[in-house]
Amino acid sequence: xxxxxxxxxxxxxxxxxxxxxxxxxxxxxxxxxxxxxxxxxxxxxxxxxxxxxxxxxxxxxxxxxxxxxxxxxxxxxxxxxxxxxxxxxxxxxxxxxxxxxxxxxxxxxxxxxxxxxxxxxxxxxxxxxxxxxxxxxxxxx
Numbered sequence: 001x002x003x004x005x006x007x008x009x010x011x012x013x014x015x016x017x018x019x020x021x022x023x024x025x026x027x028x029x030x031x032x033x034x035x036x037x038x039x040x041x042x043x044x045x046x047x048x049x050x051x052x053x054x055x056x057x058x059x060x061x062x063x064x065x066x067x068x069x070x071x072x073x074x075x076x077x078x079x080x081x082x083x084x085x086x087x088x089x090x091x092x093x094x095x096x097x098x099x100x101x102x103x104x105x106x107x108x109x110x111x112x113x114x115x116x117x118x119x120x121x122x123x124x125x126x127x128x129x130x131x132x133x134x135x136x137x138x139x140x141x
Contacts, residue, residue, distance in 0.1 A: 020035055020036040020038075021035070021036040021119040021120075022034070022035050022036070023115065023119065024081075025112075027104065027108065030080060030081075031080070031081040031083075032078050032079065032080055032081060032096065033078070033079050033081060033093075034077055034078055034112055034115055034116060034119070035077050035078070035079060035093070036077070036116075036119045036120050037073065037076060037077050037116060037120035037122070038076075040076075041073070041076035041077060041120075042120065042122065044072065044076060045069060045072060045073045045076065045122075048068060048069045048072050049069055051065075052064055052065055052066045052068070052069065070109060070110065070113040071098055071101045071102050071109055071113075072098060073113055073116050073117070074096075074101045074109055074112045074113050074116060075095070075096055075097060075098040075100070075101045076095075077112075077116040077120070078095075078096045078101065078112060079093040079094055079095055079096060080094040080095075080096055081094075082094055
């Protein structure tokens with residue numbers, strides 16, 4: 001039998017617990033949840049990383065707007081918790097905008113970015129700026 005036939009005949013494999021990882025935090029008297037990146041969020045983040053690369057004659061020459069990828073990923077993974085008058089949580093996820101994330105202290109955004117990558121299983125090899133040409137973004141090399 002071929003591998004494909006064997007795979008078709010085999011039992012369902014166990015994917016483990018696929019419940020998205022969520023980490024609660026508070027900032028500026030509001031409650032938030034940092035949630036594992038969805039596939040849509042991961043694709044947007046990966047595309048932004050690729051868009052930061054500038055090629056000339058088929059070679060990576062420089063990186064532009066690299067710093068934009070950190071607040072982007074954070075905005076795609078952070079949701080505000082909302083509460084009813086009785087203090088119970090309102091169901092649903094309330095996304096935090098990119099502009100809101102950009103108004104937060106850089107040290108907070110950096111921590112949330114690193115944690116979002118960790119809980120989302122994003123590979124360090126995908127990071128731009130390491131072993132790459134000079135970045136034009138501040139704070140990223």
